[in-house]
Amino acid sequence: MAVENRYSLNPAVEPVIFQRSARPARLKAKSGKKSLRWPHLLVIFISLVLFFLGVAQVYYYVITCEEFRIKRVEVNSPSPELQQRVENYLLSRNLGNILICNLDYLRLNLTALPGVKEARLEKVLPSTLRVEIFPRTPRIYVRRGLYFLVDEEGKVLSQAAEVEEGSFPVLEDEDYFNRSYQEKVRLACQVLSGVEPGVRALIRRLVLKKDLRLEVELAGDPVRLILSPENFSERLNYYLANREAWAQLFGPLEYVDLRIEGRAYVKPLELAAGNSRGAKKEVS
Numbered sequence: 001m002a003v004e005n006r007y008s009l010n011p012a013v014e015p016v017i018f019q020r021s022a023r024p025a026r027l028k029a030k031s032g033k034k035s036l037r038w039p040h041l042l043v044i045f046i047s048l049v050l051f052f053l054g055v056a057q058v059y060y061y062v063i064t065c066e067e068f069r070i071k072r073v074e075v076n077s078p079s080p081e082l083q084q085r086v087e088n089y090l091l092s093r094n095l096g097n098i099l100i101c102n103l104d105y106l107r108l109n110l111t112a113l114p115g116v117k118e119a120r121l122e123k124v125l126p127s128t129l130r131v132e133i134f135p136r137t138p139r140i141y142v143r144r145g146l147y148f149l150v151d152e153e154g155k156v157l158s159q160a161a162e163v164e165e166g167s168f169p170v171l172e173d174e175d176y177f178n179r180s181y182q183e184k185v186r187l188a189c190q191v192l193s194g195v196e197p198g199v200r201a202l203i204r205r206l207v208l209k210k211d212l213r214l215e216v217e218l219a220g221d222p223v224r225l226i227l228s229p230e231n232f233s234e235r236l237n238y239y240l241a242n243r244e245a246w247a248q249l250f251g252p253l254e255y256v257d258l259r260i261e262g263r264a265y266v267k268p269l270e271l272a273a274g275n276s277r278g279a280k281k282e283v284s
Contacts, residue, residue: 063097067126070095077133082115086133098123115157139189141170144177154185169203174210184208191232199236213259224255
């Protein structure tokens with residue numbers, strides 16, 4: 001006989017309602033870590049003090065140790081005179097400990113010496129300082145009251161009241177070098193560097209005018225040459241190749257203007273007392 005089941009196999013599930021407990025919840029502290037107490041902090045502090053005291057003692061020993069005091073200076077330079085000057089300068093100073101010797105400061109002082117262009121310094125432990133000196137190269141005399149021998153940067157190497165015959169050319173400026181001194185010296189050195197050594201030895205004086213033209217005076221030649229910085233060497237060689245022919249053609253000359261390519265303007269001197277100066281003439 002069949003029996004009917006009147007009860008549902010899947011009874012309805014009522015929703016769960018969340019309700020906070022009336023008692024306050026207790027916070028759980030993390031376990032496993034211990035806080036530092038004052039004895040631990042005291043030990044750490046004392047350890048740090050002892051460490052830094054030890055470092056200070058080692059540092060003081062190193063900088064005062066006689067073994068690391070600079071006792072020997074080696075100077076090398078192509079110029080024996082400059083080498084001796086640098087050696088005397090270094091030996092007159094207390095260079096102190098090699099480990100704390102300031103090479104940048106020492107290099108700055110060495111390059112301030114006349115004639116020194118560059119200085120390279122090297123520490124060789126335990127007590128040697130090695131110095132290599134590169135001298136400045138004299139290029140030209142600059143006349144500013146006295147005669148100052150300078151390099152291509154205008155740095156003064158020496159000075160003299162008079163210039164010896166056959167030495168470097170003399171540069172004069174119509175504006176007395178009140179402006180653009182280094183640029184003018186650099187320009188003069190640039191034009192001279194393009195001239196052959198034999199021809200350069202003939203140049204006695206360069207006068208820089210305000211319009212940047214150059215008046216050139218040659219040894220044993222009274223003629224004033226007027227040149228421009230451009231094609232200076234070529235135009236100077238052109239004059240040397242033709243000056244005897246022009247002297248035979250026009251007689252003694254006052255000046256020759258060679259600033260224009262392919263042309264030369266010559267002006268003869270007064271040939272006799274009472275005669276007017278000759279007019280400027282063009283030759284090619």
